[in-house]
Amino acid sequence: MRVTFPHMGRIDIPGYTFFKRLGWDVIIPPPITKKTIELGSRYAPEFACFPLKINLGNMIEALELGAEVIFMAGGHGPCRFGYYGEVEKTILKDLGYNFEFYVFEPYAGRFKKFFQPICQLFKYEKNLLKIYNAGKIAWEQGKAIDVITKSVYRIWPREEIPGTTKRLYQSAIAKIKKADSVSTIRYIVDDTLKQLGEIKIKKETPLKVALVGEIYAVLEPYMNFNLEDFLSDRGVEVTRTIYITDWAEEQLIPKKIRQKKKIGHHEESKRFACGYLDHFVGGHGIETVGTAVKYAQAGYDGVIQVLPFTCMPEIVAQSILPSISRDYEIPILTIIIDEHSGQAGLITRLEAFIDLLQWKRSKKEVC
Amino acid sequence: MEKCYLGIDVGSVSTNLVLLSENDEVLESIYLRTEGKPIATVQKALNILQQRLPSNYRIKGVGSTGSARYLTNVVVGGDCVKNEITAHAVAALHINPQVRTVIEIGGQDSKIIILQDGIVTDFAMNTVCAAGTGSFLDQQANRLNIPIQDLGEIALQSTSPVRIAGRCAVFAESDMIHKQQMGYSIPDIVYGLCQALVRNYLNNLGKGKDINSPIIFQGGVAANKGMKKAFEEALKTEVIVPKYYNVMGALGVALIAKEVVVKKGYTNFYGFNICNYDYKTKSFNCNGCPNICKIVEITVEKEVLGRWGDRCGKWSQSIKRFDKLA
Structure with a gap:
């Protein structure tokens, strides 16, 4: 089969x-x-x-x-x-x-x-045991990729020698792909995190941007024109707000048997979105609004929302974002993508957005 | 020897050059049509500039902006490459440090830039539609057999403007033809078109933004007095069209280039000789994967200056000196 x-x-x-x-x-x-x-x-x-x-x-x-x-x-x-x-x-x-x-x-x-x-x-x-074991290793791989990705995009914009982090990232992903037991995967994660920690980094704090929006647009680099890599190359730290395993954990495992102490992504977003959006609007509407508020409160420099053209839940979120932008004085850029989108226009906007954030920060430092 | 700085804005429709003195005064400005040949137009513009430039001036820094900014940077040896949005904001702030809103309408795109206390706080650029930009006005002027520079004057003669459907360029055109066939006067139709474009602009770009005065209106379309009047009517406040409205992008990037060069201490500018070089661009399809990216390669005297267009970086990153595109 x-x-x-x-x-x-x-x-x-x-x-x-x-x-x-x-x-x-x-x-x-x-x-x-x-x-x-x-x-x-x-x-x-x-x-x-x-x-x-x-x-x-x-x-x-x-x-x-x-x-x-x-x-x-x-x-x-x-x-x-x-x-x-x-x-x-x-x-x-x-x-x-x-x-x-x-x-x-x-x-x-x-x-x-x-x-x-x-x-x-x-x-x-x-054979249920066989299914369980297969699932366990697959889950461990997914988790490992997410953990490494999180660290990679924190180090990448800070690296002194361009390309170091990316190379390490690619080799780690290749290793995880080949790994065939939970212990090997855990070892790879620990080893990669250790190596990431050894990368020489610059002193100055990079601009910090939260990437929010529709899950596919956020997760699929082909769709968002490698947005995370583009920004990281230009010294901007991108914090992705959705990871596949976090999302899957909440969606696939019924609330009752999930670890009680852990608040899911959706639950957390709902709390932050409170006052801006109190209804479920489908898709990741609440998550977009909630995480935008969360990172605005955390003192991030900016927020980027990505969505596919005609995505209803994200359009609802998009119309709410300006009020968050006003309340927290945080710039928010919305990027709408479909098969007709051109890379040139996106690059112009992203470059201008980085300039805007840098400008704002230097102004803050002067004051 | 007087120092001066050059800003080059190569857009879809026009190529603009601004030469700036050490005290940020505009010494020269050149406005040419790009006509689909960015390199040749830049060479032509530099040729004109060389003839006009007094012999005691030396170009100490060059910046490029506009949709052909990376190409231009490679050709002239630029010191900085800046996107149009930042360049326009810098220029507007230079003209009026208090500016709160910049309306910029160029050949194929339009932008709104919101500023506060001298910094950009928000911006938007047209995404899905180019209705209401310079190219469309150009096309309509052509169709009505009016020279584009007279379009504004004609619009001002209107007494009772006609309402034109402005959401889509094609529908606007058929609506205009319909109104013409009904017997409405040309000035009323032209001013009606201006109003439709302003409505479209404010609905598309101005949505959710606080448009406060002072408002600066720049870009090639600002030459059209009808558009200025329509904006003033719609926003119920004065709209300023600066003296160098059509070369603001170049002005902005010249200011940025000056800043960069002062910090850096030297310029990469190749000199006016580049007017005589024979730049060749060729494009080919990369068959490395099913993406089949179209790669553009620019060469001078058999030396490859730059390549771009690939998604994976196989071609663009094989050249060191080029400020890579993505």
Whole structure:
């Protein structure tokens, strides 16, 4: 059985491990390229958001390579993402492909919806221990990548010799990809963090920017034009506000059995968003508003919001951000992306935004 | 020997040069049409400048801005590359340190810059649509057979402007044609168009922003008196069009170049000789991955000066002296 799933950030690494350990063949879609976007936009509805088009492109490319089973994530609430699995399935069937399609739903109190696709998988694999072990290593990999990424983007803008951090990051990711036991992964994390700590850093504090917005736009570097790398290269520290494992932990594990002491990303955002946005608007609307407030309070220099064109929850958040900007005197830049977006315009805006932040900081220092 | 500083703004429609004296006075300003040939136009502009430049002046620093800023930097040997937004803000602050709002409408993009206490606090640039920028006005003037420089004067003759649908350039055009066929007078249509563009600008860029005076209106479109009047009517306050409104980007980057060079102590400027060099650009597709990036390469006398256009950096990073694009 050859399985596949669409890209999102580095999800391909834990995804590959999980399915491989169940003894299945895994076909990772080729890296996202212009060809992926072209395929996706050709067959997707024009008004659908960019992530759907990339997903669809991934799936077509994987099916062409011989994939037979597609796994996709689902969602709930007003965001259209919850329906994307169905739409993609129908489009692909219409194109004449032959495949099985499973949509994993977040728990969100919906017992049947959550367990139905999982139960269907038992026909392929009945050994629960095997599933547990596969999941455990995959989870550890995902966690490891997130922990390392967090540190990398803190060190990168401070490094004295350009390129040091990036090289270390890439080799760490490659090592994690190969690792086959929890202890190896933990060792790699410790070792990488140690090496990161040894990188020579500059004395001055870099500008600090929080990256908020729709999860796919935040996590997928192809979609946001390598925003984090671009800013880090220019000496700006980017704090990403969503990590896949944090999000998955909250979505997949029912609240009751989650570690009680840990407040999830969504819960925390809801508290910070209080007074600005008190309703669930779907997607990551609340998270965007909440994390913007959180980092404004933490004294960050600026906030960047990224969203796919026509993303409803983020548009709601976008209209609230100016009041946060006013209340906390923090500059906020909104970047809207779709398949027609050009890199030149984005670079101009980002450069101007960095200038603005530097200007503001030097003014503060004078006063 | 007098020191002076050069700012070059190569935009989609126009190429502007500003020569600044040591005391920040504008010595020369040149405004040319880019006509799709950025390098040749920069060379032409430098040629004009060389002839006008008094012999006792020496260029001590060069900065470039505009959409061809990286290209220009490579060609002339620039000391700094700055985005248009910052360059325009610096220039506006130089003209009026109290400025709170900068309205800039150029050939293909429009910007709004909000300032407070001499620093930029917010900005926006048109994203999805170019309706209401210089190119569109140009096109309409052409269609009506009016020279673009007269468009403003004609708009001011209007007595009762016609309402034109301004959300989309194509619909605005068909609406204008419709109004023309109905028999409305040209001045009323032209001023109606100005009002539509201002409405579109304020809805798109001004949304959620506090537009306070003093307001400076710059960029090529500021030449159009009809647009200035329409802005004043819509905002109910005075709008200032500075003397060098059409070369503000170049002015701003000249000021920045001066600052950079004073700190750095020397300039990278290649000199006026570059007018005589034969710059060649060629483009090719990289087949390294399915992205098939279009790579642009610029060479002079067989020496590669710069390459860009690749997503992965394989080509652009193979050249050291070039201030890489991404």
